[in-house]
Amino acid sequence: MTSAVKMTDTPxxxxxRLSALLGGDMVQVNGxxxxxxxxxxxxxxxxxxxxxxxxxxxxRPLLTLACTRLYNDHSPRPYGLAASxxxxxxxxxxxxxxxxxxxxxxxxxxxNVVFGNQASVLVGDFxxxxxxxxxxxxxxLEVLRILSTAxxxxxxxxxxxxxxxxxxxxxxxxxxxxxxxxxxxxxxxxCEIGPVIAGAGGDAQRAMRDFGHHLGMAFQIADDIxxxxxxxxxLGKTVGDDFREGKLTAPVILALAxxxxxxxxxxxxxxxxxxxxxxxxxxxQAILTQxxxxxxxxxxxxxxxxxxxxxxxxxxxxxxxxALADVLAFSIDRAY
Amino acid sequence: MTSAVKMTDTPxxxxxRLSALLGGDMVQVNGxxxxxxxxxxxxxxxxxxxxxxxxxxxxRPLLTLACTRLYNDHSPRPYGLAASxxxxxxxxxxxxxxxxxxxxxxxxxxxNVVFGNQASVLVGDFxxxxxxxxxxxxxxLEVLRILSTAxxxxxxxxxxxxxxxxxxxxxxxxxxxxxxxxxxxxxxxxCEIGPVIAGAGGDAQRAMRDFGHHLGMAFQIADDIxxxxxxxxxLGKTVGDDFREGKLTAPVILALAxxxxxxxxxxxxxxxxxxxxxxxxxxxQAILTQxxxxxxxxxxxxxxxxxxxxxxxxxxxxxxxxALADVLAFSIDRAY
Numbered sequence: 001m002t003s004a005v006k007m008t009d010t011p012x013x014x015x016x017r018l019s020a021l022l023g024g025d026m027v028q029v030n031g032x033x034x035x036x037x038x039x040x041x042x043x044x045x046x047x048x049x050x051x052x053x054x055x056x057x058x059x060r061p062l063l064t065l066a067c068t069r070l071y072n073d074h075s076p077r078p079y080g081l082a083a084s085x086x087x088x089x090x091x092x093x094x095x096x097x098x099x100x101x102x103x104x105x106x107x108x109x110x111x112n113v114v115f116g117n118q119a120s121v122l123v124g125d126f127x128x129x130x131x132x133x134x135x136x137x138x139x140x141l142e143v144l145r146i147l148s149t150a151x152x153x154x155x156x157x158x159x160x161x162x163x164x165x166x167x168x169x170x171x172x173x174x175x176x177x178x179x180x181x182x183x184x185x186x187x188x189x190x191c192e193i194g195p196v197i198a199g200a201g202g203d204a205q206r207a208m209r210d211f212g213h214h215l216g217m218a219f220q221i222a223d224d225i226x227x228x229x230x231x232x233x234x235l236g237k238t239v240g241d242d243f244r245e246g247k248l249t250a251p252v253i254l255a256l257a258x259x260x261x262x263x264x265x266x267x268x269x270x271x272x273x274x275x276x277x278x279x280x281x282x283x284x285q286a287i288l289t290q291x292x293x294x295x296x297x298x299x300x301x302x303x304x305x306x307x308x309x310x311x312x313x314x315x316x317x318x319x320x321x322x323a324l325a326d327v328l329a330f331s332i333d334r335a336y
Numbered sequence: 337m338t339s340a341v342k343m344t345d346t347p348x349x350x351x352x353r354l355s356a357l358l359g360g361d362m363v364q365v366n367g368x369x370x371x372x373x374x375x376x377x378x379x380x381x382x383x384x385x386x387x388x389x390x391x392x393x394x395x396r397p398l399l400t401l402a403c404t405r406l407y408n409d410h411s412p413r414p415y416g417l418a419a420s421x422x423x424x425x426x427x428x429x430x431x432x433x434x435x436x437x438x439x440x441x442x443x444x445x446x447x448n449v450v451f452g453n454q455a456s457v458l459v460g461d462f463x464x465x466x467x468x469x470x471x472x473x474x475x476x477l478e479v480l481r482i483l484s485t486a487x488x489x490x491x492x493x494x495x496x497x498x499x500x501x502x503x504x505x506x507x508x509x510x511x512x513x514x515x516x517x518x519x520x521x522x523x524x525x526x527c528e529i530g531p532v533i534a535g536a537g538g539d540a541q542r543a544m545r546d547f548g549h550h551l552g553m554a555f556q557i558a559d560d561i562x563x564x565x566x567x568x569x570x571l572g573k574t575v576g577d578d579f580r581e582g583k584l585t586a587p588v589i590l591a592l593a594x595x596x597x598x599x600x601x602x603x604x605x606x607x608x609x610x611x612x613x614x615x616x617x618x619x620x621q622a623i624l625t626q627x628x629x630x631x632x633x634x635x636x637x638x639x640x641x642x643x644x645x646x647x648x649x650x651x652x653x654x655x656x657x658x659a660l661a662d663v664l665a666f667s668i669d670r671a672y
Contacts, residue, residue, distance in 0.1 A: 126492060128461070129491055148469045159458045160377050163378070163379055
């Protein structure tokens with residue numbers, strides 16, 4: 001964070017600005033995260049510490065905090081629940097990396113490579129259980145309902161994605177269903193529990209769920225575009241992962257819909273049959289550019305962002321709402 | 337079940353007798369299980385149906401039902417929670433088989449072999465989430481506390497077991513800690529929630545937790561002996577799994593404590609270095625027999641069973657308590 005270097009400046013990154021607005025809240029959440037990764041079983045805090053050191057922007061717990069404070073609740077209640085949301089996310093990352101046979105995450109060797117698939121599966125299970133223990137400690141059955149439902153939907157989305165992998169017949173409806181489940185469900189839940197904690201009522205709860213859902217959709221589409229367009233050193237993830245794994249995402253699906261026979265043969269060979277040469281990623285990028293697949297994908301993301309913005313505008317006006325609007329804009333900006 | 341063939345006879349298997357005593361309760365639980373394995377994502381019910389067809393005695397949900405009825409609660413409440421307990425168990429089985437690289441479970445190819453490791457990890461996550469949704473639908477925060485804690489402890493136990501694998505320095509304290517976490521914790525929780533549902537008070541809750549814990553310890557030790565001694569067609573699992581995986585269990589740990597240099601070299605080669613020949617399992621069985629490792633292991637299991645029996649005797653007398661005592665006795669008998 002640049003804010004650590006120049007304390008008087010406004011942080012450049014919208015998530016850092018949001019975090020700064022929330023005062024010491026994220027420090028408290030990080031404390032809960034660290035305390036709850038403790039275990040007598042040494043491998044658990046070791047693997048957990050590795051994940052923490054790998055960083056990540058903690059966007060989901062930030063959303064929970066912001067959506068609680070937005071409705072004027074300034075209690076410590078969201079700390080445990082924000083940590084719970086981050087634990088669910090971390091557990092799914094650990095299991096995803098095993099499922100995808102990933103070798104890198106956030107610019108570092110992924111946990112499954114360093115600690116093995118076995119430890120990644122089991123520590124994922126541990127973090128998932130801890131998430132529910134934190135919710136139980138909070139005691140809201142409504143929050144438990146929201147987050148247990150989101151967890152089930154996430155795993156359905158992951159299974160759906162697995163079934164769609166290497167299938168060049170995947171269409172935008174399939175894709176939207178997958179990202180709604182695997183990504184937007186947890187964004188929606190992270191935001192929805194804010195007004196629940198604050199006791200802000202059903203309208204606020206629905207508005208923040210809508211905000212989170214649409215933000216999550218925009219975020220994931222932008223992420224899937226970045227997988228082809230990003231500056232690798234800036235993205236902190238391996239460019240071309242989706243291509244190499246044969247994961248059909250928005251840009252490819254859009255380009256496939258108007259593909260020539262030759263292009264269709266290219267996508268079938270590289271993504272369905274996974275027979276790839278070193279030159280294929282660059283060729284894929286060229287085809288996607290030629291079909292305006294990135295700008296058309298971005299337009300879809302912008303459509304979701306507009307809906308998210310509409311939902312956000314029903315929340316009380318102020319610095320926090322403005323900061324959330326900036327995070328929303330950034331979720332797409334980063335994909336340019 | 338033989339009871340399906342001859343309805344008038346008393347079922348021979350203690351778990352079938354317990355099930356018969358509970359009337360239609362297990363039919364209800366099986367209905368909840370089937371309904372909650374449904375998903376629009378086809379692979380989930382497919383994999384789930386495969387697991388159901390593979391059978392299993394459903395001992396954990398039976399314990400939840402029995403420990404509720406034992407305290408005179410005859411409501412439908414335990415159905416969802418018994419299903420929840422079975423889902424947690426099934427999720428850990430799915431993940432275990434991935435972690436252990438198992439090829440067989442209950443006499444059938446294991447799910448990871450048929451559907452792949454990826455689907456097993458993700459469907460395990462789905463069932464785990466469903467378990468929490470079922471608890472939330474019930475609405476008892478105390479039950480949620482008990483089962484979320486048990487889940488966290490189970491994954492700690494699995495990580496502990498992973499760390500101890502192939503380590504011939506594993507002692508009985510390590511082993512007891514592992515099986516207390518990976519097995520006895522869920523038995524204890526399955527039993528403890530019975531009196532919680534029935535509102536039977538703290539003494540009953542503690543007694544059933546103790547009963548479940550000690551039953552689970554006895555059950556796991558017996559299971560670990562059976563892994564060397566069972567008639568493969570009867571056990572419905574591959575004999576020698578623990579040996580091949582280098583999993584240090586009670587009989588081996590007991591034999592290692594008094595091993596000759598030659599025997600120690602044998603265990604080091606076969607279990608630590610996992611260099612095994614076809615004749616090694618028979619050699620291991622011979623060494624274990626020579627050191628009375630099976631009968632000494634059984635004596636330990638009997639010690640736990642006695643403590644379980646003491647806890648059980650504090651519960652109201654009757655057919656149900658007698659049937660639970662039979663299940664307890666059987667948990668060891670099957671290891672002869």
